[in-house]
Amino acid sequence: MRINHRQVEAFQAMMQVGSVSDAAARLGITQPAASRLLRDLEHNLRLDLFERSGNRLHPTPAAYTLFAEVERSFSGLQRIAAVADNLREKRARELRVAAMPALTNDLLPRFTGRFLKANEGLHVALYGVITPVILDWMVNNQCDLGFIESSTPTFSLRTIKIPAVPRVAVLYRGHRLAEKEVIHITDFNGEDFIALPAESVSMRRIRAVMNAHGVSIRSRAESPLSEIVCGMVASGLGVSVSDPFTARTGAHRDLVVRPLLPMIPFSFTAVLPSNDVPLPSARDYIAGVIREVLAVRDAASPQPQGKAEDV
Structure with a gap:
């Protein structure tokens, strides 16, 4: 028994609209092509789904039984597609950030508040945890963006150095x-x-x-x-x-x-998953953090051209 998706679509359209010509129009194909799909479906299922009277087709009891099952199946597929759409939309609207506690004491909460005011509809989950936990979350795709202390091994994660x-x-x-x-x-x-x-x-x-x-x-x-x-x-x-x-x-x-x-x-480093395309919101978040850090650096440096101690 070999049936294909197109045959089932033709059958569903025929049952919904009541005529082969209207079913063909719905599918965007010719009437002969629609008739052929229906005949092939009957042949493959070895069932008489329609009684033919002149140019008209009348569904048999078997057709009504099969149609009920087709409707359930298509409804399930539509639900799956709807769930996937919702997940994609939520993924685009949510940003999960994990950072070392030194950054979540003040810098990131203040910045995140301003960032969200400028990005209506975005939801940020901000966690303050130690670097090993951040790396574990990033490797296991439990986070979209992490901030860890520099000089820490980052495995296969992508990194962006933040100014010291x-x-x-x-x-x-x-x-x-x-x-x-x-x-x-x-x-x-x-x-x-x-x-x-x-x-x-x-x-x-x-x-x-x-x-x-x-x-x-x-x-x-x-x-x-x-x-x-x-x-x-x-x-x-x-x-x-x-x-x-x-x-x-x-x-x-x-x-x-x-x-x-x-x-x-x-100094600290932004880390991103290695096996995924960074969310646009993650890239924007990193760029904003860099601007914030540069402002703090300019205000805090005791000597604008001072040289860092070589350690």
Whole structure:
């Protein structure tokens, strides 16, 4: 039994409109072609679907039974197509972004709000998670766009480097260094320090600059989250070095933020799935983040032409 989609379409059209000529017009074919499709369907099914009276066809009981099944099948196909359309539309209107917590403390929430105001109809899901989780989500297509700390292996993901910004010194109000307009790394010699984990990219960079300038600190506490580090600094426990985005949140009223020399760069990278075409909204989002970062860099740099410390 070999039937094809076109034969079924001809049968459905004939049952709906009642004449071969009208069915042919609906399908955009000639009347003889429509008649041939119907005869072939009857032959392949080995069923008499129509009684012929002159130039007219009259459906048999078998035709009505078959038509009911055809209608259910076509309705199912239409539902599948409608679901697919809805999924495509939702995919185009939704952007899933995962970023390291240093970016979701302040930079990305503020930017995302402005981005959505300029993009009516778009829905953004923003997650603040650590880099290994971001990479896992991206590889498994659970996210459309990720932001991770630079120097992290990205497997097969596509990457876009975001311009680096200078890290800042964070102090508690009343600290002896709070009166200084700019902090040099040597000012931290002998100070109680709130650190990021020793194995982190950020702490390795900070330590390299300290070692290059003979700076010795007393590590009093550590946390992988810069917001927690800044909170402990604000409590009066010690000083630290932070990314400028977390430091500027204003969440810590007792936190004093100062430019830091030599400049220690804070850099991160946008990652995109390797096996998919980036959503236009993802490309626009990255471009907006780059503009935002450049503005922060220009405002935060203690020396406009300053050279970053080679670490």
